[in-house]
Amino acid sequence: MGLITIEYCKTEHGIKIIGIQGRTAILHIPETIEGIPVTEIADFAFAIKEELTQTTIEPTQVQLDCICDTIRKKPLDIQTGEALQELYLPNTITRIGAYAFGGCSALQIIHLPNQLDTISDHMFAGCIALENIALPETLTTIAGYAFYDCRSLKKLVLPETITQIGKYACYNCRVLESINIPKAAENLGTGLFLNCDKLKYISFGRCKHIADMIAVLNHELHLTITFDDNQTAKLLIPDFQYEYIEDTPARQFHQVNYGTGHLFRQCIGNSDIDFRRFDELFYLTKREDAAFMVLFLTMYRLEYPYRLQENRKEAYLQYLQEHFLWAFGYYTQQNDLHTIRLFAQWGLLTTENIETILQISATHKRTEITSFLLDYQQKHLKPKQKSFDL
Numbered sequence: 166m167g168l169i170t171i172e173y174c175k176t177e178h179g180i181k182i183i184g185i186q187g188r189t190a191i192l193h194i195p196e197t198i199e200g201i202p203v204t205e206i207a208d209f210a211f212a213i214k215e216e217l218t219q220t221t222i223e224p225t226q227v228q229l230d231c232i233c234d235t236i237r238k239k240p241l242d243i244q245t246g247e248a249l250q251e252l253y254l255p256n257t258i259t260r261i262g263a264y265a266f267g268g269c270s271a272l273q274i275i276h277l278p279n280q281l282d283t284i285s286d287h288m289f290a291g292c293i294a295l296e297n298i299a300l301p302e303t304l305t306t307i308a309g310y311a312f313y314d315c316r317s318l319k320k321l322v323l324p325e326t327i328t329q330i331g332k333y334a335c336y337n338c339r340v341l342e343s344i345n346i347p348k349a350a351e352n353l354g355t356g357l358f359l360n361c362d363k364l365k366y367i368s369f370g371r372c373k374h375i376a377d378m379i380a381v382l383n384h385e386l387h388l389t390i391t392f393d394d395n396q397t398a399k400l401l402i403p404d405f406q407y408e409y410i411e412d413t414p415a416r417q418f419h420q421v422n423y424g425t426g427h428l429f430r431q432c433i434g435n436s437d438i439d440f441r442r443f444d445e446l447f448y449l450t451k452r453e454d455a456a457f458m459v460l461f462l463t464m465y466r467l468e469y470p471y472r473l474q475e476n477r478k479e480a481y482l483q484y485l486q487e488h489f490l491w492a493f494g495y496y497t498q499q500n501d502l503h504t505i506r507l508f509a510q511w512g513l514l515t516t517e518n519i520e521t522i523l524q525i526s527a528t529h530k531r532t533e534i535t536s537f538l539l540d541y542q543q544k545h546l547k548p549k550q551k552s553f554d555l
Contacts, residue, residue: 171198179204179257185211188248190271196255203255208262208285211249211269250294254278263308267291277301284311286331293317300324307334309354316340323347325370332356339363346370346378348391358382376435383426385458387465390438398438398471401462402429403454425453444477451484459484460492468507482511489513493522497529505534509541516546 169187171194173180180203182194196203248271254261258278263286266272272292279301286308289295293316302324309331312318316337321344323330328347332354335341340363346353348370358364359381368389369375379386379402386402405426425446432443444466450459463481466473485492489508496504508514514522519542526535 173198175201176205181205181207182210183207190249191251192249193253194255196257202257204257204259206254206258206261206265209264209267210262211266212264213268250274252276256280261285261288263287264290270294279303282306284308286310287313289315302326305329307331309333310336312338325349328352330354330357333359335361342366353378356381372436372438374435376433379430379433392471396471397469399465399469400443401458401465402426402433403450403458425450440472441474444473447480464504467511485513489518490521494525497526497531497534500531500534502534502537505537514541514546519546
């Protein structure tokens with residue numbers, strides 16, 4: 166065992182952690198030091214200067230609003246020599262400063278205090294090993310660049326208490342797959358999703374700022390949007406690619422788009438969705454896009470039929486009818502009883518296909534789905550009448 170030293174000072178609010186000396190894989194910050202609650206983590210307290218990327222701001226001298234004139238040190242018995250991987254902060258802490266964990270490239274687990282109201286500027290910048298993080302329900306603000314370059318972060322669940330998200334908060338989160346934008350979040354900065362190459366699932370608590378936020382994302386998107394009347398829509402936006410072609414005589418460049426995604430994106434506004442135009446484009450996605458993309462788009466519109474006109478509903482149902490055995494096989498393989506129930510609700514289980522889909526379910530050994538199908542057959546589908554020639 167070795168020693169690691171926590172540097173701290175006293176303020177009018179309690180103990181402020183200034184930094185640490187030594188290296189350790191796991192660190193627990195105590196609730197009290199000298200009998201005084203630990204209430205704050207200073208700017209750059211755990212930051213590793215040499216591991217911050219060149220684009221981040223260099224740390225400046227930390228200014229301490231100390232009652233005492235000297236920084237005090239508390240030695241802890243701990244295994245030293247490893248980069249910080251796990252950090253546990255006490256719930257007495259109410260503020261964590263900017264760049265507090267900047268460059269902590271080995272940090273994988275962090276327990277944030279349950280009274281925290283702000284994720285500070287660049288707080289987790291360069292934490293490239295951080296895959297998941299639980300955010301306290303007291304948060305109201307996520308500052309700019311808060312999760313900058315968190316290249317392993319896969320999912321962010323933002324508390325509904327958040328009202329402000331700063332610019333470039335998720336910049337360079339290259340494997341981030343899903344995030345929600347809370348209803349109360351009205352103050353949103355620019356470039357939130359720049360270089361979020363894997364971000365597909367975005368939930369919006371209200372129909373605001375959507376077009377601006379997805380403008381930098383040209384890949385396939387799955388959007389869930391709640392409107393002011395508390396109705397929900399779920400939309401698949403196909404991907405698209407583009408390149409710039411030179412018009413040599415005019416000495417100008419113009420953008421050429423490939424794929425249907427840019428047309429669907431034109432239906433998405435910052436404060437409303439043009440559902441009529443979105444549904445009109447169905448013929449195009451059937452012709453141009455991959456089968457699974459068309460299937461998911463169809464299922465979303467039928468399950469969440471917000472402003473869906475009857476003739477468009479019939480077009481989606483007709484597509485399902487034409488590809489029903491394939492669609493049924495896919496959702497059965499996923500063991501998705503919920504969707505199979507939707508198929509029944511939409512009248513897609515018929516006397517003509519029930520024996521075939523029972524066989525599909527049995528082949529995949531989906532006993533719950535098979536049980537549902539048998540029950541549905543008994544209650545709703547009359548057996549075929551056999552006829553004999555005399």
